[in-house]
Amino acid sequence: MGAALPKHDVFQAIADPTRRQLLKLLADGEMHVTGISEHFPMSRTAVSKHLRILSDAGLVKQRKVGRETRYSLQPEPLLELKHWLSYFERFWENKMVALKHYVESEEVDGQ
Template sequence: MAAPALKHDVYQAIADPTRRKLLTLLADKEMPITEISSCFPITRTAVNKHLHVLSDAGLVSRRKVGRETRYTLQAEPLIELKRWLAFFEQYWDERLFALKELVEADHNSGGEGE
């Protein structure tokens, strides 16, 4: 049986800067919504909506502890993002190598404006 489809993909979920900050905040510890909300200049309702997007993408999990809901980072879905970015590293490496050669060639030819 196939896994249930997520409502939001990882890329859509991390597109928003507030959601990226939420992931960073939850990287170290589980936190209740009240504590999370105090770290942002937006309403608790807005924070809750962002957390739902992250939860729908599988990036955070939530659990009830008494009357409060606690959230924690689930980093596994970020592997997809890491793989996608790794594909493009080769292009950055090539461009940085070409820039290094250009700078060194300019330096060796006396192109420092002396």
């Protein structure tokens, strides 16, 4: 049988701003839940719930070190998000090109 599907998908997992902050924090390296909790104005239990959702989506890995649980970022699932967003880059690129032309034309007119 194949691997079980994640309980949460990447899009659900990153929808919450706290979970996005957690991912940024873990990008700097592995941390234990107490150390992570110090960065947030919420209980350690609330932080653990957010970490569980990220773990369910495959974005965070946990491992036991003695009595401590340590968490680390697993960025591979973010590729799904990157691929989805890349479709829309063409719209951003068009806006940036138009802005560049506008700014350059204003500079020429203003000289």
